[in-house]
Structure formats: structure tokens, C-alpha cells
């Protein structure tokens with residue numbers, strides 16, 4: 301097995317991410333796509349793209365898979381949970397971070413990172429779509445805006461309306477009610493982000509909010525969510541450049557280590 | 561990857577004896593019912609009294625475990641849900657009520673028909689309404705032994721109150737079954753109980769050895785007689801045999817699993833429908849559970865001049881009847897004494913009483929012992945509430961924290 305490169309594959313329920321790093325831990329290439337109905341098709345395409353982008357023959361490069369589909373990746377030499385991989389990945393990018401909040405498409409997790417980058421405690425929400433990217437997607441659809449524009453729209457509000465439910469189904473009817481009673485879309489959008497932030501801050505408090513705090517996952521790109529979460533937790537949030545890739549990055553780092 | 565056919569765990573020879581006594585227990589339940597002297601009991605009920613008064617006993621909770629093990633939980637629970645019982649109700653209660661409604665479609669054709677229902681609320685408040693519901697369906701009268709919760713030390717007023725309950729129980733059985741309680745018979749039964757519990761405690765403690773001679777599933781099966789047939793003499797032979805086998809394993813350095821690497825604590829009832837798959841798949845990865853809070857709940861002794869007082873004290877002080885601190889202390893003690901590397905708290909949707917407080921317990925236990933823990937969610941009977949992939953991720957992450 302060549303030790304020059306390592307590949308990490310993060311097969312999430314919404315997107316599949318791949319990262320290839322060199323021995324110095326530098327990212328050589330990365331790629332992200334929708335997972336879709338077939339994990340193996342997604343994985344194959346991600347690997348092919350990494351091969352092309354990196355210009356290397358990846359035949360003997362070690363692969364670690366992570367994410368909910370980690371056991372379904374035939375080409376992986378080892379499967380490691382997304383909890384450990386995110387922790388390692390974020391630690392690699394910013395060793396100061398003590399708490400990591402990752403909000404993905406279908407789940408969210410809060411991880412206390414130990415001194416060596418390994419997790420020391422965590423809480424997961426993967427049973428219900430409240431507090432995940434899915435919640436925001438459903439709400440964006442109800443408001444008739446794209447998911448990319450939902451956050452910016454919310455930031456225009458100076459008077460967020462209150463959305464009391466964090467359950468996706470209940471909140472959906474609440475939002476419809478708000479629209480019906482003539483509330484402004486920006487205020488409703490802001491209320492949605494506040495409700496979601498409160499759900500995630502509760503999850504975070506269960507693990508214990510120890511600064512500095514990082515946020516990753518697709519939802520980390522949403523400025524309104526970051527704004528309200530940071531306000532509710534009363535902390536600054538550090539965001540990596542491509543927040544969806546930390547799990548795959550952690551997996552790639554793990555692929556270059558014998559044991560952890 | 562090479563697939564080894566070899567088993568990751570060792571089977572116990574004493575299991576043959578266990579099967580025999582469980583069979584005997586079932587037959588005795590049926591004949592007691594036919595003779596009109598069968599009582600259904602909650603797991604924390606002072607069985608010594610009905611037993612000394614010649615009643616046969618069976619345990620609906622244990623029956624729930626059978627329903628779970630046979631993977632019939634969703635079906636039998638649904639019989640109760642279909643007539644309006646909430647899916648939030650304890651799945652032991654649902655499977656019990658469901659099997660009374662449709663015995664022909666339930667494992668073992670349900671439990672034999674009861675002539676009395678003896679409920680103790682030292683384990684939870686659910687049992688009261690559950691036994692009321694069964695009473696409505698079967699016509700058997702209910703007796704409730706009320707043991708108010710204890711926060712620290714059991715006061716005299718508390719002891720007197722519970723003792724008055726025991727006296728009421730004796731009268732209740734006398735009136736319904738026309739029998740008297742003989743002191744020497746009660747002594748005999750209590751001595752058998754004390755002996756069974758002592759053997760059981762010794763068996764549990766042998767798991768301090770490395771490798772541990774028993775895993776979680778072993779203990780959950782082996783505890784059945786001490787839960788349901790303590791007080792009888794015939795179970796003693798089984799526990800003596802098991803203790804002997806366990807001691808042999810320890811002296812020969814043989815573990816319950818082939819290659820012990822990680823030692824964990826288990827909290828709560830197991831997912832019965834998945835018990836072997838769950839613990840054996842972890843065994844393959846070198847994970848053993850030398851201790852758990854649940855099978856350690858049957859402890860204590862009736863070795864006292866006044867048996868009724870001993871009964872009062874033992875049954876009021878079960879830790880489900882005490883504050884959350886008692887369980888936290890117990891977990892820390894087990895982690896230290898059994899030299900465990902981490903812990904798994906199973907949050908059982910059915911059993912609020914056992915599962916409440918696990919979140920804060922996890923934090924405190926981690927802080928006190930310095931080992932990591934994880935909470936997994938599900939149910940002991942209702943497999944609809946158990947998501948294997950989610951449980952797997954949590955356990956895997958815990959193991960990654962340890963090794």
C-alpha cells in the first residue's frame with residue numbers, strides 16, 4: 301500500500317464527500333456530490349473524480365470510509381464513525397477547537413474534542429429531522445425560496461416571529477399559519493432559524509459548551525443559522541473553508557495512521 | 561477479509577440445567593392455575609410470602625422478555641394498542657395485556673390464568689394500572705403493595721407503613737385462598753431466597769476476573785430463576801452448578817468471550833429481540849460486559865430474626881425505589897470494582913423509571929470514573945423502536961474513544 305496519499309470517503313445520507321491528502325496532511329483534491337439512491341455509484345464517481353483531479357493512480361492508496369454508509373464502501377480498508385472522523389478532521393484544521401457542532405442534511409452531532417483530536421464525549425441527533433438541514437429545506441419550500449436564499453432572507457429581519465415548535469411537521473403548519481396571518485417572509489425565516497438554533501444549542505449544552513467552538517456540515521454555510529446559534533450559545537463560531545468536508549478529511553487522516 | 565467460523569463466545573454447560581428448571585417453572589405455573597392458586601407477580605414483589613402460603617407464581621415481566629426474545633413484540637403489543645392502549649405504555653404491560661386478549665396468537669399461548677394479581681410499586685407506578693387492566697380482563701383480584709420512594713435512609717414510619725402492607729397481604733392471601741402463613745415455612749422460603757441470592761452475588765462477583773467468565777447475555781438468562789423462583793429449593797442446585805462452572809473458567813483463565821479486549825458496563829434491561837446478536841457481534845470485536853446494573857439489582861439477605869422486617873427493608877430499598885444517586889453510585893462502584901473501560905446506557909422507551917436520568921448520570925459517571933459512556937435508545941420488547949444503524953454508530957464511536 302503506498303503511503304504517499306490517503307483517501308477519506310464520507311458517505312452521508314444526503315451527500316457523499318471524498319478527500320485525498322498527501323503525507324503532510326495537505327488536501328490534494330476533494331469532491332462532493334449527492335449520495336442519491338446508490339451508495340456504490342456515488343462512491344465510484346467520487347473516487348473517479350479524485351483520481352482525475354489529483355492526477356494520480358489511486359490503486360494502492362489506503363481508504364477509510366465514514367458516515368452512515370461507511371459499511372457499504374467495498375473499497376475501504378477500514379470504516380470509522382463520523383464522530384471520530386469529524387473530530388480528527390476539525391482538530392487537524394484548527395487544533396484549538398474544543399467543541400464541534402456538525403449539522404448535516406439528516407443528522408446533527410455535537411462532539412467534545414480531546415487533546416489528541418479524538419472525541420471524548422458526543423451527542424447525536426439522527427432520529428428526527430428537527431435540528432438538521434432537512435428542517436430548513438422543508439421550511440424554505442413552504443416559504444417558496446431556495447435553500448441558499450433562506451439564510452440571507454432571514455438576516456433582513458429585525459423582528460423575528462416566534463416559531464415555537466422544533467418538530468418539522470408541526471413547524472411546517474405553524475409557518476403556514478404565519479404566512480396566512482400576513483407576517484413578513486423575512487421575519488418568518490428568521491423565526492425558523494431561531495427555532496433550529498435553539499434545538500442545536502440544547503444538544504450542545506448536553507455535551508457542555510467549551511470554547512473555542514467550531515461549526516461544520518452543510519448547514520454551517522447558512523449565515524442566519526450561524527448568527528442565531530452564536531447568539532444563543534453566546535460564543536463565536538469558527539467555520540472551516542469547506543465545512544462539509546471535515547468528516548472526509550478526518551477519514552483521510554485516519555487512513556494514513558496505523559492505529560488510533 | 562477472512563471469515564472465521566469459530567464462535568466468539570463460550571456456551572455454558574449449566575444452561576442445560578437452566579432449561580430444565582425453567583420448564584419445571586412453566587409446568588408448575590400451569591398446575592397452580594388449574595388448582596386455582598396462581599398469582600401473577602411484579603419482579604420486585606416479596607415472593608417469599610405467597611410462596612410460603614403455597615401459591616404458584618409467574619411473572620408477566622418475564623413473559624414480556626419471552627415475547628421480546630421470540631421477536632413477537634410488535635405483534636403482541638399491537639393487540640393491546642388496537643383496543644386503545646398507548647404505544648407509550650411499557651411494552652411489558654402491552655405484551656401482557658395483548659397476550660391476555662389473544663393468547664392463541666401469543667408465545668406459549670399466554671401465561672396461565674391468574675387467581676390473584678400481586679403488584680409492588682417499588683419498581684414503578686405502571687404496574688398498578690397494568691394489573692388493574694389484567695384484573696378487568698381475567699377477573700382476578702389485585703393486591704397493591706405500596707412502597708413509597710426513599711431518598712436516603714428508610715425512616716421508621718416508612719418501615720411501619722410497608723410492614724402494615726405485608727400484613728394486609730397475608731390477610732389478602734388467607735382470605736382468597738383459605739390458607740394460613742406458617743412461620744417455619746416462611747423461614748424456610750426466606751432461607752432459600754437468601755441462599756439463592758448469595759450464590760447469585762458470588763457468580764456476579766466472579767466477573768471481576770480477567771477475562772470475565774460471563775457476558776451480559778449469560779447473566780440475563782441466568783438471572784431468570786433468582787428473579788422468578790427465588791425461595792424454592794430446586795433452583796439452588798442450578799446456581800451451585802453455575803458457580804462451579806464460573807469458578808472453573810476463572811481458574812483456567814477462560815473468558816465468556818474468546819478474546820477479551822474491552823470491558824464495558826451495561827445499564828438497563830437488554831433488547832430481548834436482539835440480545836444474542838447484539839452482545840455476540842460485540843464479542844467478535846473483543847467487547848465483553850462483565851457487569852450491568854440490572855442483574856445486580858437482585859441482592860441482599862433475609863438473614864434476620866424478624867423476617868417481615870427483613871422483607872420490608874430489602875424490597876423498599878431496591879434502587880428503582882430510591883433516588884437517582886443510588887444508581888449513579890452503583891454504576892461508579894461497578895466500573896471501579898470490575899475495572900471497566902466504558903459504559904453503555906440503554907435508554908428504554910418503555911421503562912421511564914429505569915431510564916430517567918441517564919443523561920445526567922452519564923455526565924456524572926464519566927466525571928467520577930474518567931471512562932467514557934454512551935447512551936443508545938430503543939426498547940426491550942418493541943423492536944420497532946430500535947434502529948440498529950444508529951445504535952451501531954454510537955457503540956462504534958464509544959469503542960473508538962477507548963481503543
Ligand code: SF4
Nearest residue numbers: 650652683684686911
Ligand atoms: S415501566 Fe419499567 S419497571 Fe415498570 S414494568 Fe415496565 S419495564 Fe418494569
